[in-house]
Amino acid sequence: MGKNKDRKKKGAAVQKTATKAKKKTEKELQKQIEQLGEEQIEQLITKHVGKDTAIEAVIIGEPTVTPPSRRANVSLTEHPLKDELILFGGEFFDGRTTILFNDLYIYDIKKQTWKRIQTPQPPPPRSSHQAISVPMRDGELWMFGGEYTSPSQSQFYHYNDLHVLHLSTLRWEKQATDTNGPSGRSGHRMTSNKRKLFVFGGFQDYITTFRYFNDLYTFCLDTFQWTQLKPMGQLPSPRSAAPIVASQDGSTLFIIGGYSKETDVKGVVHTDVFALTQDETSWQCRQVKVSGVKPDLRCGSSLQCYLNTCILFGGVTDNEIEGVANTASAFLKTTKFDPTRMRSVFYNDLHRFDLHKLKWYPIELKSQDNGPSSRMNAALVIKQGILYLYGGLRELDEKKQYTLGDFYSLNLSKVDAWTCIHGDTQQTDVHIYSDSSSDDDDDDDVNMANEDGSSSSSSSDSDDDDDSDDESIEIEAPDIIPNETDDDYYNRTREFWLSKARKELKIPDSTDDSKKAKKAAQRATSNVFTMFDQKQVQEFKEAFGLMDQDRDGSISFDDLKEVYSSLGKAPKESDLKQMIEETGGPVNFTKLLQMFGDRLHGTDPEDVLMNGFKTFDTEGKGFLNRDSLRDLLTTMGHPNERLTDIEFNQMLEGAPIDAKGLLDFGAFTKQIKRGKEDE
Numbered sequence: 291m292g293k294n295k296d297r298k299k300k301g302a303a304v305q306k307t308a309t310k311a312k313k314k315t316e317k318e319l320q321k322q323i324e325q326l327g328e329e330q331i332e333q334l335i336t337k338h339v340g341k342d343t344a345i346e347a348v349i350i351g352e353p354t355v356t357p358p359s360r361r362a363n364v365s366l367t368e369h370p371l372k373d374e375l376i377l378f379g380g381e382f383f384d385g386r387t388t389i390l391f392n393d394l395y396i397y398d399i400k401k402q403t404w405k406r407i408q409t410p411q412p413p414p415p416r417s418s419h420q421a422i423s424v425p426m427r428d429g430e431l432w433m434f435g436g437e438y439t440s441p442s443q444s445q446f447y448h449y450n451d452l453h454v455l456h457l458s459t460l461r462w463e464k465q466a467t468d469t470n471g472p473s474g475r476s477g478h479r480m481t482s483n484k485r486k487l488f489v490f491g492g493f494q495d496y497i498t499t500f501r502y503f504n505d506l507y508t509f510c511l512d513t514f515q516w517t518q519l520k521p522m523g524q525l526p527s528p529r530s531a532a533p534i535v536a537s538q539d540g541s542t543l544f545i546i547g548g549y550s551k552e553t554d555v556k557g558v559v560h561t562d563v564f565a566l567t568q569d570e571t572s573w574q575c576r577q578v579k580v581s582g583v584k585p586d587l588r589c590g591s592s593l594q595c596y597l598n599t600c601i602l603f604g605g606v607t608d609n610e611i612e613g614v615a616n617t618a619s620a621f622l623k624t625t626k627f628d629p630t631r632m633r634s635v636f637y638n639d640l641h642r643f644d645l646h647k648l649k650w651y652p653i654e655l656k657s658q659d660n661g662p663s664s665r666m667n668a669a670l671v672i673k674q675g676i677l678y679l680y681g682g683l684r685e686l687d688e689k690k691q692y693t694l695g696d697f698y699s700l701n702l703s704k705v706d707a708w709t710c711i712h713g714d715t716q717q718t719d720v721h722i723y724s725d726s727s728s729d730d731d732d733d734d735d736v737n738m739a740n741e742d743g744s745s746s747s748s749s750s751d752s753d754d755d756d757d758s759d760d761e762s763i764e765i766e767a768p769d770i771i772p773n774e775t776d777d778d779y780y781n782r783t784r785e786f787w788l789s790k791a792r793k794e795l796k797i798p799d800s801t802d803d804s805k806k807a808k809k810a811a812q813r814a815t816s817n818v819f820t821m822f823d824q825k826q827v828q829e830f831k832e833a834f835g836l837m838d839q840d841r842d843g844s845i846s847f848d849d850l851k852e853v854y855s856s857l858g859k860a861p862k863e864s865d866l867k868q869m870i871e872e873t874g875g876p877v878n879f880t881k882l883l884q885m886f887g888d889r890l891h892g893t894d895p896e897d898v899l900m901n902g903f904k905t906f907d908t909e910g911k912g913f914l915n916r917d918s919l920r921d922l923l924t925t926m927g928h929p930n931e932r933l934t935d936i937e938f939n940q941m942l943e944g945a946p947i948d949a950k951g952l953l954d955f956g957a958f959t960k961q962i963k964r965g966k967e968d969e
Contacts, residue, residue, distance in 0.1 A: 330445075332447070334438070334440060334441075334445075335414050335415075335438055335447060339414055342392070342410075342411065342412055343411070345408050345409065345410050345411075345412075346410055347410065348407065348408070348409050348410070348459070348460050348461060349407070349408040349409075350405055350406075350407055350460070351405050351406035351407070351408075352405070353398065353401065353403035353404070353405050354403060354404055354405075355402065355403055355404070355712070356404065356712075357395075357404055357680070357695060357697050357712050358377060358393070358395045358404065358406075358695070359382065359391075359695060360382055360681060360693045360694055360695030360714070361380030361381060361382050361391060361417075361681050361693060361695065362380060362381060362382075362417070362667040362668070362681055362682050362683045362693055362694070363379075363380055363381055363417035363418045363667050364377060364378070364379055364380025364381075364391075364417065364669045364680070364681060365377070365378050365379060365380075365419060365420065365421035365433065365669065366669035366670070366671045366678065366680050367421045367422065367423045367431060367671060368423055368671055368672070368673040369396075369423060369429065369457065370423045370424055370425040370429050370430075370457075371425055371428070371429045371457070372429075373398070373399040373400050373673070373674075374396050374397060374398055374399060375396070375397040375399065375671060375673060375678060376394070376395070376396055376397075376421075376423065376431055376455075376457075377394070377395040377396075377397065377669070377680065378392070378393075378394050378395075378413075378419075378421060378431075378433065378455075379391050379392055379393075379413075379415065379416050379417055379419060379436065380417050380669075380681070381417035381439065382693050383691075383693060387441045388439045388440070388441055389441075390415035390416060390417060390438055390439060391415055391417075392412050392413055392414060392415040392416065393406060393408075394406070394407040394408075394409060394412065394455075394460075395407065399673065399676075402711060407460050409455075409460055409461055409462055410461065410462075411462055411464070412462050413433065413451065413453045413462060413464070414438065414449070415438060416436035416437060416438055416449060417436060417437060417439070417476075418435075418436050418437050418476035418477055419433055419434065419435050419436025419437075419449070419476070420433065420434055420435060420436075420478060420479060420480035420489070421433040421480075422480055422481065422482045422487060423457075424482055424485075424511060426485070426511055427456070427458075428456070428457065428458035429456075429457035429458060430454050430455065430456060430457060430511075431454065431455040431457060432452070432453070432454050432455075432482075432487055432509075432511075433452070433453045433454075433455070434451070434452045434453075434472070434478075434480060434487070434489060434509075435448070435449050435450060435451075435472070435474065435475050435476060435478055435489075435492065436448075436449050436476050437449065437476035446495055447474075448473075448474035448475050448476055448494050448495075449474055449476075450467075450471065450472060450473055450474035450475070451464060451465075451467070452464070452465040452468075452471070452509065453465065465514060468515065468516045470515070470516045470517065470518065471507060471509070471516035472489055472492075472503075472505065472507045472516070473494070473503075474494065475492035475493060475494055475503060476492060476493065476494075476530075477491070477492045477493045477530030477531050477549075478490065478491050478492030478503070478530065479491060479492075479531070479532055479533050479534045480534070481534050481535055481536055481543070481595075482511075482536075483536040483540050483543065484540055485510070485511045485512055486508045486509060486510055486511060487508065487509040487511065488506065488507070488508055488534055488536075488543060489506070489507045489508075489509070489534075490504075490505075490506050490507075490532060490534040490545055491503050491504055491505075491526070491528070491529050491530055491531075491532050491534075491545075491548060492530050493530040493550075500551060501528075502528035502529055502530060502550045502551065503528055503529075503530075504525055504526050504527060504528040504529065505518060506518070506519045506520075506521065506566075507519065519573050520573075521566060521572070521573035521574055521575035522572055522573065522574050522575070523574050523575045523576050524564070524575060524576055524577050525564070525575050526545050526548070526560070526562065526564050526575075526577075527550065527560070528550055529548030529549060529550040529560055530548060530549055530550065531547075531548050531549045531589060531590075532545050532546060532547055532548030532549075532560065533545070533546045533547070533593045533595075533600070534546075535593075535595040535600055535645070536595070537598060537645050537646075538597050538598040538645070541567065542565050542566065542567050542645075543565070543566040543567075544563060544564065544565055544566070544578075544645060545563070545564040545566070546563050546593065546600065546643065547559070547560045547561050547562070547563070548560045549589045557589075559587045559588065559589055559607075561580075561584060561587070562577055562580075563577070563578050563580050563648065564576065564577050564578065565577075565578045578648055579648065580643075580648050580649070580650065581647075581648065581649045581650070582644075582647075582649035582650035582651055583641075583650055583651065583652055584650045585602060585605075585637075585639070585641045585650065585652075586607065586637070587607055588605030588606060588607045588637060588666075589605060589606060589607070589666070590604070590605045590606045590666030590667050590683075591603060591604050591605030591637070591666065592604060592605075592667070592668050592669070592670035592679075592682075593670070594670045594671060594672045594677070595645075595672075596672040596675070596677075596702060598644065598645045598646050599642050599643065599644055599645065600642065600643040600645065601640065601641075601642055601653075601670070601672065601677060601702070602640065602641045602642070602643065603638070603639075603640055603662075603668065603670055603679060604636070604637050604638055604639070604662075604664065604665050604666055604668055604682065605636075605637050605666050606634050606635065606636050606637070606666040606685075607634070607635050607637075608634050608635070634685055636664035636665055636666060636684055636685055637664050637666075638661065638662055638663055638664040638665065639652070639653075640652075640653035640655070640700075641653060653705060654705075655700075655705060655706065655707055655708070656705070656706040656707060657706060657707035658707075659707060659708075660707065660708055660709070660710045661698065661707070661708035661710075662679055662696065662698050662708065663684055663694075664684060665682035665683055665684040665694060666682060666683055666684075667682050667683050668680065668681055668682030668694075669681055669682070672702070675701065675702050675703050676699050676700070676701055676702065677699065677700040677701075677702055678697070678698070678699050679697070679698045679699075679700075680695075680696075680697050680698075681693070681694045681695055681696070681697075682694050694714050695712075695714055696710070696712060696713050696714035697710075697711040697712040698710055698711060699711055847866060847867065851863075851866055899959045900955070900956065900959050903955035903958075903959065904955075906918075906919060906922055907955070912954065912955065912956055913952040913953060913954055913955070914952065914953045914955055915951060915952060915953075916942065916947055916951045916952070916953055917951060919953065920935075920938050923938055924938060944961075945958050945961070946958055946961065
């Protein structure tokens with residue numbers, strides 16, 4: 291009994307300490323808000339609402355080809371009865387101030403024009419809300435929840451209001467608050483099915499605390515009443531950004547993936563899928579097994595359902611340091627973005643999920659020209675088999691993000707190429723800088739930390755007059771591969787940067803070909819992705835994805851053995867163990883390609899290897915003396931690049947060398963690249 295009392299006392303003490311810490315943090319935040327001169331967030335919202343009361347009638351603007359201003363976390367919804375799209379709200383950040391919108395635009399698909407609609411009593415400004423259109427009562431647009439962010443991003447407000455836009459009159463109507471409805475939230479997802487709205491998940495963030503939801507609500511479009519559903523069976527864990535979609539026949543609802551936080555610094559990207567069905571008495575929920583090539587781990591992607599297929603676009607993931615937690619948290623408004631702790635990888639790929647087969651497939655376009663750049667939090671909608679994409683966020687470098695305002699379409703029946711309806715012509719206008727305290731944005735772009743922790747800069751405050759000459763310099767560098775570390779990236783792209791440096795410094799390099807020949811012998815590659823064609827890379831990716839069912843981005847010894855078997859190869863276990871040891875850690879996709887390339891293909895393209903050997907064939911006979919080649923490769927160049935006698939013997943093991951000791955390097959090159967069976 292005494293021990294139980296002690297435990298209760300300790301628990302109460304911990305709770306008391308936590309409560310005090312929370313109150314202290316809230317007071318500190320309140321002081322910061324006062325120092326910024328920012329009003330309380332409720333007052334800010336009230337001011338916005340006050341401005342809108344001046345609108346007494348519906349005002350329809352003149353049609354224009356110019357799209358709405360750049361924004362992310364905006365809703366883009368199909369008109370249920372016309373060839374139109376409806377855009378509402380969203381947010382824009384210019385590096386210092388966050389701007390929230392509550393404007394309404396309608397896009398005429400046939401005329402390719404936008405009209406701004408000003409209406410009496412619109413919903414307050416917001417982002418990360420959800421909107422669904424239905425054909426009932428001459429067409430309605432239903433919108434729930436979302437968030438309001440203060441200009442300094444130090445305050446957040448989560449809405450629990452429900453609004454309907456009557457499309458026949460273009461007037462908003464706010465539904466009466468229902469105590470049975472969902473709490474205020476953002477990051478939730480919503481769909482419609484059988485004359486009902488379904489809302490799942492989401493989160494609340496109040497700086498000092500956060501909370502994720504896994505509750506499920508329905509709103510009846512006939513009785514206008516909320517009902518909380520409590521399905522039997524296995525429910526998804528609390529999460530946000532988890533799309534809820536209906537099958538084509540309406541018999542099943544699916545909840546796909548999502549994101550949540552375990553702690554302030556640790557986040558989780560979910561890849562599981564759950565099915566919801568209803569019988570005569572209750573709802574049931576169960577996790578379903580998913581197959582196919584799953585998209586790489588990511589958050590901030592966009593997903594829309596069409597017939598019995600879900601289309602997924604884009605997203606972002608973080609490499610190293612804090613996994614996906616920091617970027618996901620920053621972009622889902624759960625913590626302040628800190629670019630010094632991560633390197634983000636943005637996507638612009640497409641995937642489809644078959645709701646009947648429960649299988650993922652990558653979508654390969656016939657042409658990649660004129661498509662949207664990599665981004666996250668883009669608006670996505672499908673109308674009559676055409677996929678439309680608007681805006682979002684992309685990263686220009688480690689310190690700045692850019693809010694987009696471009697507009698694209700893709701015919702899902704052809705899946706040939708994107709059509710750019712309106713490009714982003716303002717990409718140099720506004721850069722978003724993180725942790726910036728200087729009034730001169732260009733300075734922040736060149737600040738670097740010295741070894742002693744101080745900051746150095748190539749410009750100063752006195753350089754303001756030269757701002758007009760500054761330009762944003764973009765380097766076409768090799769892409770970062772998901773789950774690739776800094777060391778992996780450098781090792782994979784080392785030759786690219788050396789070549790660029792030599793070109794910039796105008797340093798000739800006459801030994802390039804001979805060096806590549808030596809590297810070929812050593813089985814080292816400058817870029818693993820050049821060793822395979824696109825089809826082969828996709829095959830490897832499918833094998834990797836099917837094997838890596840837990841989607842942790844790495845594979846084990848047993849996994850590696852299975853991949854070789856699937857390719858018809860049976861290497862020795864000792865070789866596989868050595869391969870794992872050589873990687874110095876878990877095997878991600880880049881390392882996997884590297885190892886297959888080393889064992890199966892050699893190193894560089896065939897013509898490069900041939901040119902390398904030809905540098906030693908001064909007489910042009912197509913043969914090299916083995917002993918002379920040994921002397922060259924074991925004595926030439928930098929000591930770190932020379933082969934040892936053992937390495938040289940291993941290189942020529944099984945090579946086409948005649949009785950005179952002459953190596954047919956043409957046949958040897960083919961042997962390296964294609965294997966002996968092709969000789």
